[in-house]
Amino acid sequence: MAVVSVSAVSKHFGAHVGVDDLSFELESGETAVLFGANGAGKTTLIRMLASLSRPTDGAIEIDDEPLVGGNASVRSQIGVVTHDTMLYEELTARENLRLHARLHGVDTDVCEALLETVGLADRGAERVSGFSHGMSKRVSLARALVHDPDFLLFDEPYTGLDQASLKRIADVLEDLDDCTVLASTHDLARGFRLADRLLFLNDGRLVDDAAADSFESVDEVIDRYDERCRGSVGSDVDRRSRTGVPR
Numbered sequence: 001m002a003v004v005s006v007s008a009v010s011k012h013f014g015a016h017v018g019v020d021d022l023s024f025e026l027e028s029g030e031t032a033v034l035f036g037a038n039g040a041g042k043t044t045l046i047r048m049l050a051s052l053s054r055p056t057d058g059a060i061e062i063d064d065e066p067l068v069g070g071n072a073s074v075r076s077q078i079g080v081v082t083h084d085t086m087l088y089e090e091l092t093a094r095e096n097l098r099l100h101a102r103l104h105g106v107d108t109d110v111c112e113a114l115l116e117t118v119g120l121a122d123r124g125a126e127r128v129s130g131f132s133h134g135m136s137k138r139v140s141l142a143r144a145l146v147h148d149p150d151f152l153l154f155d156e157p158y159t160g161l162d163q164a165s166l167k168r169i170a171d172v173l174e175d176l177d178d179c180t181v182l183a184s185t186h187d188l189a190r191g192f193r194l195a196d197r198l199l200f201l202n203d204g205r206l207v208d209d210a211a212a213d214s215f216e217s218v219d220e221v222i223d224r225y226d227e228r229c230r231g232s233v234g235s236d237v238d239r240r241s242r243t244g245v246p247r
């Protein structure tokens, strides 16, 4: 489990600011969820924490080691699932996991258990190029877990999944005990259920950072979102349909 420190991190795209002077710390084993409207900076932040892009300013440390310019072993402790599943399309699901295991010096036996965990035990011999988006996402999650990461980053775990896949991924995330997790989602209800911490982003800035147990219900989370984030969740009926809360 990793301690993650983000200090005054910004990301500029030319004149445009994607992430603006963000600071927060994740405790070891904590699960934090990022909320924010389209363009709030969630993916930009996750990509920097995953070492897929560099901050323009500021510093990121994992267990007191700098992420940029630091020891490669720091980066090897991170598991990442992004919009782009980053799988080898021409390899089978099993081959993708085994390749990742070998790159990390991990016993490939773990791959079968992970295919089972994400509900693809019977599809492991198929090429990823023939998989649906939801299936690829499940392979990508399994791959991110192969090396038993200390820190898991997951950009929008719940989008584009059918109900069975959604439940399976939600169960996997809720069962992760030995890992610090940062996930982003527009699903306020599921995010609230998963999180120990809620981080609200608006226009690249961290506008609220609150313990999940400081909210009594998802409606309070929605109210906070409406107060702090651009793009109100809306009326009560609308908010229930948009947050996945059963009526």
Ligand SMILES: Nc1ncnc2c1ncn2[C@@H]1O[C@H](COP(=O)(O)OP(=O)(O)OP(=O)(O)O)[C@@H](O)[C@H]1O
Pocket: 013, 016, 017, 018, 019, 036, 037, 038, 039, 040, 041, 042, 043, 044, 045
């Ligand atoms: N490669 C890029 N080049 C230019 N601007 C970018 C780039 N990546 C992100 N941005 C901008 O940075 C801002 C934050 O984008 P980001 O993708 O992080 O938002 P997000 O919160 O993940 O949104 P969504 O909910 O739509 O996924 C947006 O204004 C976006 O246009």
